[in-house]
């Protein structure tokens with residue numbers, strides 16, 4: 001990424017953080033920039049590894065992830081595999097990012113963001129109201145394309 005674009009990006013995040021009445025600290029901006037670059041949700045460990053090169057330690061990354069999640073910038077994705085993953089809610093490249101389904105590969109454990117219309121849920125009459133309102137998180141587990149086409153070893 002060219003330095004000028006990186007700078008612009010940091011300025012945008014600084015404004016967004018301040019608009020929520022929070023202090024736009026360097027680690028908060030660094031965490032948002034790291035998330036902006038990703039195509040899928042990342043664990044705290046992934047992000048800490050990413051940001052250690054910039055001099056931020058694991059505890060700092062964690063604390064700022066929690067702050068940014070509470071402030072509504074970051075969504076916490078729970079795929080039921082005992083790992084929390086984090087992603088930016090409003091990503092410029094993807095308007096609907098807060099409400100898309102996620103796919104967890106049961107073989108390799110990779111998580112992918114799916115397009116919003118990749119999965120359609122039809123609520124039957126006895127479904128909970130949240131489902132009828134489409135106010136649910138959709139998470140799917142199965143084998144990803146890479147694992148699905150690999151020969152099964154016994």
Ligand SMILES: [Zn+2]
Nearest residue numbers: 105108144147
């Ligand atoms: Zn897989």
Ligand SMILES: [Zn+2]
Nearest residue numbers: 040041087113
């Ligand atoms: Zn996602």
